[in-house]
Amino acid sequence: MSPEQLSIDIKHLQASLAELARIGSLPSGGVCRLAFSPEDKAGRELVASRMHALGLSVHVDGIGNIMGVREGREAGPVVLTGSHIDTVATGGVLDGSLGVVAALEAVAALNEAGVKTRLPVGVISFANEEGARFMPDMMGSLFLRGDLTMEDLRPIAGIDGTMLGDDLDQYGMSGNANLSSFGFHSFVELHIEQGPILERENKSIGVVEGVQGIKWIEFRIEGSTAHAGTTPIELRRDAGYVAGAAVEFVRSLATEIENQRATVGSLTLSPNLVNVVAEEARFTVDLRNPDAKRLLHAEKKLLEFAEAKAAAEGVGMEHRSRADVAPVEFDPQIIALIEAKAESLGYASRRIISGAGHDAQIMADVCPTAMIFVPSRGGISHNIQEYTAARDIEAGANVLLHTLLALAQSE
């Protein structure tokens, strides 16, 4: 069989996903496999055993990133693929897991066909991508990139009060490998979209051009309580009104600035009574844009609006940043390669920007990087109802396989 004819065994891939999904499975479906938990350990042992069975050399670093390397004709650098297997508390079976399982299936396909590549192909399962138990998220890739040391990480307290270092020791997931010493040629991550665009346009493949920048801004408005019946509007200092006006303004940012997403997901009033003007309002704004300048512009307009509105109402206004992540642009050559492979394999694709964060955005600083998305039914993710049709999973895994083949220069 020539490498061009290679394809993923979708039945085996689905069976492998199902096997992984049983670890931490929830009664109503979905999975709870929080980072550095016993379930996480069991899942990672399954991944490592599968790497061994595929003949890969397995390497584990201090934070528990696991990398299996399939030898190439040359020693390096490594063409890397993978994702993560930790989940949120009520997660789906695809977020992260698909990228790891499909990477292993791609190696299985190479093995079965006896394909030799010039460069080694590596499969990685990053530790703690979700950050659901221990912040920050994307911890494994941040460690690999050198942003964080074990001295930084071990003392971190989890939401359940345990120390990250203690759980690492107890569940034996910490190794001594220095993964970056391998050198990386490129990184490609297959992931579900976690949004509704591909499903809506009936496309199997999302060719991911980059990851949006994110700004989370938390506002606190301080006004005065007043009787809703006896206090004329001009004498009010209504914190709730300023918050409500901000919700409306935030929507206008999303419709007026190109590629801008803008959301008020959280808003609370105090004392929150029908006949009392609100003394205090707290709300958050989630701003995202793939373009750093536009993102900054949106934030500036929001702050200007909030300041002017607060001044007009005579209320106090404080704000603070709760997250600020710059946009990431993926490698144009890998983007073009993924797009070409989707086309030659006959899968409908479109370019897309990732709205969520991924290990790939950290790896983009380490080596040329891009991502492949497959549709998420109803755009649902971080939810037990997460679902992608088998034909789309197959499409994504095949595009991944042929992208890896091209990057590793098979012959």
Next chain:
Amino acid sequence: MSPEQLSIDIKHLQASLAELARIGSLPSGGVCRLAFSPEDKAGRELVASRMHALGLSVHVDGIGNIMGVREGREAGPVVLTGSHIDTVATGGVLDGSLGVVAALEAVAALNEAGVKTRLPVGVISFANEEGARFMPDMMGSLFLRGDLTMEDLRPIAGIDGTMLGDDLDQYGMSGNANLSSFGFHSFVELHIEQGPILERENKSIGVVEGVQGIKWIEFRIEGSTAHAGTTPIELRRDAGYVAGAAVEFVRSLATEIENQRATVGSLTLSPNLVNVVAEEARFTVDLRNPDAKRLLHAEKKLLEFAEAKAAAEGVGMEHRSRADVAPVEFDPQIIALIEAKAESLGYASRRIISGAGHDAQIMADVCPTAMIFVPSRGGISHNIQEYTAARDIEAGANVLLHTLLALAQSE
């Protein structure tokens, strides 16, 4: 001394207020004298003993309204004044109490000067005006007007689970008088404004023309959760956005419709997370207007807006009425009389609409009725910080005294 020279003894009035305020006094100031509580009983016993001391005939009806009548040359009808002495859980010392104490002081002034009036003058302390323990509020005046019977009232459960009838029996505040058999010539209630208008305009007297109508509307918006990063605006069904837009619209009702007050005091989102589009929003709208047609118009515009906005966003919208009280207009002749008395006594006054509910709005159906307001510092009421300057209390009590004299046709 001619009746025109009569005036209230402000020192005695203040001492009487302070004496009443000690019953149920709170450590940090203010008072807790919930209806049908031991404190309420003690307060009412003080009022009744003061009525006896002033030579009034004292009459108590089934719900515990207490009326003391000062004989006139004719048997009736009675020129009535008074208010209530029950409070909210952390109430001030003036809300209600001022109207009862000032009424007793007016009678004291008449007694001291030996004034004989043509018509009897009655002082009433209405039961359970606040409704803080047992709903509905304005219970005593509603009972007097004949809207409610003892059979309706006795089974009502209080917020602490006790039955109204049991507390009435235990604290012995139920009598057998039929107060309406006396016949009422007119009713005048002195009360603090509970709003900021008089203070702001430096007026001692508010000549109350009526009570606003009130509509409370509770909305529930049902959308869908969605990821704030991955879901384009056009695919969202954002319950929080519709609620925020309603807050802005409600303000526009207040600025565009004459005499309209409009408040969103309560708003909650679910799941209320920074990066998740809200699935559900609940909020309340408090609409008030002294004009019934304008109030209805405001409600109609609000419902039209909410329906259109919900349809545009593709979310479900439900609403229900939580309160609907028609506006009340007071008697033009008594309004004019109060205004004239304020002027002849040299007190600055203005006409004003009551934003809060009072027993007077119930009595307006029984006999010609109006109210006198005095300023509330900072507009604060239902709060231990409730305060009115002595000179304004004196002004209000003197206007009450001379209004009663005119109504009862002194000679």
